[in-house]
Structure formats: C-alpha cells, structure tokens
Amino acid sequence: MRELSGSGQQAINDIAYRTGFSPDAVMSMLGSVLNGNGGMAQFNHPEFGGYGQWMRGGMTMVSDMFNNHLKGRVDGLCFELSNLIASQPNLFVPGTSNDWWPADLRWPNSTGAQNGVRYAYFGQARRLAIDVGGRVTVYDTLDHQISGFSQQQSGSGSISLSSQYGLIDVASLPVVSGEGAQGAAPAYRVPQPQPFEPSPANGADPADIFGTIEKLAALQAKGYISAEEFAAKKSELLGRL
DSSP: OOOBOHHHHHHHHHHHHHHTOOHHHHHHHHHHHHHTTTTEEEEEEGGGTEEEEEETTSOEEESSTTOHHHHHHHHHHHHHHHHHHHHOTTSBOTTOOOOOSOGGGOSOSEEEEETTEEEEEETTTTEEEEEETTEEEEEEOTTOOOOEEEESSTTTOOEEEEETTEEEEGGGSOEEESTTOSSSOOOOOOOOOOOOOOOOOOSSOHHHHHHHHHHHHHHHHTTSSOHHHHHHHHHHHHTTO
8 A cells, every 4th residue: 555645644634533433444445435436435344344335425335234323424434535535636655656557547456466476456447457577467357356366377377367257267358458458558447436226145246235135124114024034134145245
C-alpha cells in the first residue's frame, strides 16, 4: 500500500474520529473505495461486521442486514472517503509506490508470486496483471471471479487461475496490453457502477448471498417461512462467506 502524505494521514484520522471507526478500519475501506473508482466498494473488516457492499447513492449492505445503525455509519464513512478521493489529489506521498502494474489499475484485490512470476488481480476493474521476467501483460478477466493462482512449472510453465467456473488457463483470457495484444493496446477504462440486482447465492459472491438473505427476509415478513427457518438459512448462507 502506498504511503499516505501528511495531509492524507490527517484526513484519515479526522474521518476516523468523526465516524467512530479505527484508523485501520478507515484505511481498509479507503482501499475498497479506491478499487471501486470512488463510487462503490466491496469490503471485509470486523468493524464493518465482515463482508459488505456499498454503492454511492445506492444500497449499503452488511452481514448483519437488520443493523441499520451500522449501515448508516458505513454509508457515511464510504461517502466521506469517496469525497476525499475526489477532492484531495495529494493523498499519497509521490514516488512511494512499489507497484509494478499499470498505474491506472490502482490497488489490487489480491497479489501473489510463484517461481519468478508475479500476479495482481483487480476484481472491480476485471483485470489481471502478470509479470514474467519484467514483462507485464494485462488480461481481461471477463466474468471470472479469480480466487487462486497456480503454475505447472517454473519459468514458462502454464499458468492457471481458479474461478467460480473452476480452473482456467490464463492464455484463454483476452490480452488488454503487453505481449500478445492485437494492435495498439486499448485504453483502460474503469467500469462504471451498475445498479445492484440480487441473484441466488452460489457460495462465492458476497453480494449474491446478501441478496438471497434479503429475499428470505421478505418471505418471512409475509409469513411464508418461520423465523426459525429464516435464521437457519441465514446462518448457512453467511457461513459461505
């Protein structure tokens, strides 16, 4: 993570004081909001109740779905951080980044290295950057949700990724920039936030799980399922996170 400037650190401390969250929690959420291009965030921190999702001007979701007080605090925190990112260009100390991926990708969801190969996955941007011997290639991950990385052998060995569809070969992904790109590399654009639409939980995406829990809550409110059945199913779904 890049080093905050003096004014950036003061801004984070001020936001932590106003919102009642720790500076560590605020920094964690700052990374999530940055990954969401300032307009959305998928986060996971104990002070926010674990997994959750925020969208500017839209829905705020936390694991404790009926805790409206926590939802309001999280929404207020994300809103402040979104404004901070937009209004304070000197948030970080210039030249302190050790990032090897393109600067416009900002912060990755996960990074790793194996046998001299480095990778960084950017879930919100749907991009995967892989560095082999100083040559960086950026791939479009399409609708894959990357959860793991493996290499068959050192050096030029085949690279595989784990997604909700199972193992995939990185060579099957479209190349955005770097070796293998067709013609000039297309300009990178961060996807704009889309309205959240809940779908049946599949045990992988927190947003899907939260959406299913809300559907179950509506069924309970209408008397179609009992409170005990709702509690049991909710516990089962949250256990998949």
